[in-house]
Amino acid sequence: MTNSLDILAFAAHPDDVELSCAGTLMKHIAAGMTVGIIDLTQGELGSRGTVETRYSEAADASKIMGISERVNLKMQDGFFEINEKNKRLIVEQIRHFRPKIVLVNAVSDRHPDHGRGSQLVSEACFLSGLRKVETSFDGQNQEAHRPEVVYHYIQDYHIQPDFVVDVTEFVERKINAIRAFKTQFFDPDSTEPQTPISGEDFFEFITSRMREFGRTAGVKYAEGFTVERYPKVDLLTDLK
Numbered sequence: 403m404t405n406s407l408d409i410l411a412f413a414a415h416p417d418d419v420e421l422s423c424a425g426t427l428m429k430h431i432a433a434g435m436t437v438g439i440i441d442l443t444q445g446e447l448g449s450r451g452t453v454e455t456r457y458s459e460a461a462d463a464s465k466i467m468g469i470s471e472r473v474n475l476k477m478q479d480g481f482f483e484i485n486e487k488n489k490r491l492i493v494e495q496i497r498h499f500r501p502k503i504v505l506v507n508a509v510s511d512r513h514p515d516h517g518r519g520s521q522l523v524s525e526a527c528f529l530s531g532l533r534k535v536e537t538s539f540d541g542q543n544q545e546a547h548r549p550e551v552v553y554h555y556i557q558d559y560h561i562q563p564d565f566v567v568d569v570t571e572f573v574e575r576k577i578n579a580i581r582a583f584k585t586q587f588f589d590p591d592s593t594e595p596q597t598p599i600s601g602e603d604f605f606e607f608i609t610s611r612m613r614e615f616g617r618t619a620g621v622k623y624a625e626g627f628t629v630e631r632y633p634k635v636d637l638l639t640d641l642k
Contacts, residue, residue, distance in 0.1 A: 405471060408435035410501035410549070412492070414519035415445040415479065416460040417583045421608065422555035423505055424467055424576040425569025426625050431468045432572075438471035439464065440495050442488075442519050443479040450594040451585030463582035466575060471499065480515060484522045492526035494537050497544040504549040509628065512558040512598075520554055524630065527552050553627040556611075563626025565633065566615045570622040573612065577605060 409430055413419045419427070419439050427437050441460065444453045451459075457474070464472050475491050482488055496504070506523040507516040529535050531548025538544060556563060569576065581587060585594070588602045598604075609623070616624035619642075635641055 405438075405499055406436070407438045407470065407499045407501045409437045409503045409505065410440060410496070410499050411437065411505040411555075412440045412442065412507070412519065412523045414442050414507050414513070414515040415448070416441045416443075416456045416474070417445070417463070417580070417586055418507060418516070418557060419505075419555075420463050420467075420576070420579045420583065422508075422557045423625050423627075424463075424579045425572040425612070425623070426505075426555075426567045426627075427469070428467050428572045428575055429567065429569055436470045437468075438473070438499055438501070439469055440492070441472070441474045442477045442482060442522075443515070444474055444476055445479055447479040448586065449597050450592070450600065451583075455585045456583075459583040459585065463579040466579045466582060482515070482518070482522075484518060484525065488522055489526045489529055490535075490537060492523055493530040493535060494539050494544065496527060496530040496549065497537060497547045498539045500547045502550050504552045505555055505627075506552065508554050508557050508559065508561055510559065510561070516557060524552055551633075552630050554630075556626045556628070560611075561626070561628060563615060564629045566619050566624035566626045568616065568619065568621040568623070569612065569625050570616065573609070573623045577608070580605075580608065 411419045445456045446453050507520040509520050510517045533546040612623040615626040616622050
């Protein structure tokens with residue numbers, strides 16, 4: 403028994419998805435699609451908060467976004483490897499949820515987990531389509547399944563997107579989903595260490611990035627993605 407999803411978003415850490423593609427996910431949910439999130443790690447090396455607060459915050463953010471499923475694979479924050487064990491953990495989730503579209507971290511970013519997680523998930527998506535790679539879930543053998551496409555969202559480093567999604571209607575909810583991770587971001591009463599993302603001006607960076615991506619597409623706010631293969635359209639009029 404599987405719970406098929408239209409989109410499955412992978413993140414090296416809880417809050418990566420919220421920061422990078424929450425608007426896109428909420429837009430597709432509003433269009434009637436089902437969306438899940440797989441966090442690779444528990445973010446246990448974060449300078450602020452705890453594993454317990456991260457789980458609570460992730461649940462709050464998921465509720466704001468309307469996420470159907472959220473799973474944490476509990477890989478080692480900062481030290482997970484691109485190896486068979488971790489690839490199989492991801493293959494099991496892909497075959498269980500059978501998504502059409504997979505979203506994952508940027509191919510290169512400030513935090514080394516992002517690029518490594520990106521490669522790990524991308525390779526697992528390919529392996530998931532090989533029937534001779536045998537896996538089981540809840541005691542049942544799984545059938546091969548390969549997502550139709552893998553897209554990489556853009557987070558900290560500026561990367562030229564291959565396409566953008568207009569998220570203008572969802573910006574306020576995206577910011578609320580990010581703020582659900584209240585130990586990680588700006589809190590004037592916090593006594594925890596300052597980090598590159600804990601300042602009040604960090605939210606200006608988030609909105610400015612979306613405005614930048616939106617400007618060239620002729621919309622107010624957008625989120626950007628890179629592709630692994632050329633997207634296909636049937637007619638030029640499909641492009642906007």
